[in-house]
Amino acid sequence: MLKLIVCVAENNLIGDKNPTGNGLLWNSKEELNYYRKNTLGQVTLFGKSTAACVPIELMRKTREVIVLNRNTDIPKLLKDYENTGKDIFICGGETIYRYFLENYPIDELLISHLKPHIKVEKANEPLYFPNVEDYGYSLKEKIEYEDFFVYKYSTFGKN
Ligand SMILES: NC(=O)c1ccc[n+]([C@@H]2O[C@H](COP(=O)([O-])OP(=O)(O)OC[C@H]3O[C@@H](n4cnc5c(N)ncnc54)[C@H](OP(=O)(O)O)[C@@H]3O)[C@@H](O)[C@H]2O)c1
Numbered sequence: 001m002l003k004l005i006v007c008v009a010e011n012n013l014i015g016d017k018n019p020t021g022n023g024l025l026w027n028s029k030e031e032l033n034y035y036r037k038n039t040l041g042q043v044t045l046f047g048k049s050t051a052a053c054v055p056i057e058l059m060r061k062t063r064e065v066i067v068l069n070r071n072t073d074i075p076k077l078l079k080d081y082e083n084t085g086k087d088i089f090i091c092g093g094e095t096i097y098r099y100f101l102e103n104y105p106i107d108e109l110l111i112s113h114l115k116p117h118i119k120v121e122k123a124n125e126p127l128y129f130p131n132v133e134d135y136g137y138s139l140k141e142k143i144e145y146e147d148f149f150v151y152k153y154s155t156f157g158k159n
Contacts, residue, residue: 023053
């Protein structure tokens, strides 16, 4: 299955165009664990800017990591993993999320919405995740955690 995973703060803020550290403007161990648990053993796709922030080599020990460039043959990549039993996770950043939302049907979207008690740093050049309902996805489940809510969307109902 092709899946998308993202964590958003208020107004769907996801990060800064010029990220520092691990790129995230907040700190929630619980949400990082949720991300780990979902992507463990699976295939993760990153854009170049995000790949520069996340600990790629560490991640490669427990999942496949593919850094996309403009020449990546995405249809071939999706086909190659079709019968492997592995999920492919679109892991951002903003450019990559939009690219997939615009060009490929995604089976499931896992959107973590941080609760207000999580401190969010100010972004100089904020990047926002789009409203997936504008792409025809429907909410199928909402799950509450201490620090966030997960909104699960699917292609069910997509036009
Ligand atoms: N909150 C979250 O869950 C989350 C998750 C991931 C990332 N982020 C944040 O997102 C931000 C990074 O997003 P971003 O948009 O600046 O960068 P990005 O999406 O990580 O990477 C964009 C780059 O990927 C390359 N690329 C590969 N395939 C492409 C394609 N098909 N179309 C266009 N470009 C493609 C391009 O590099 P070239 O121009 O060199 O070809 C492009 O500039 C950071 O702040 C990061 O922390 C947040």
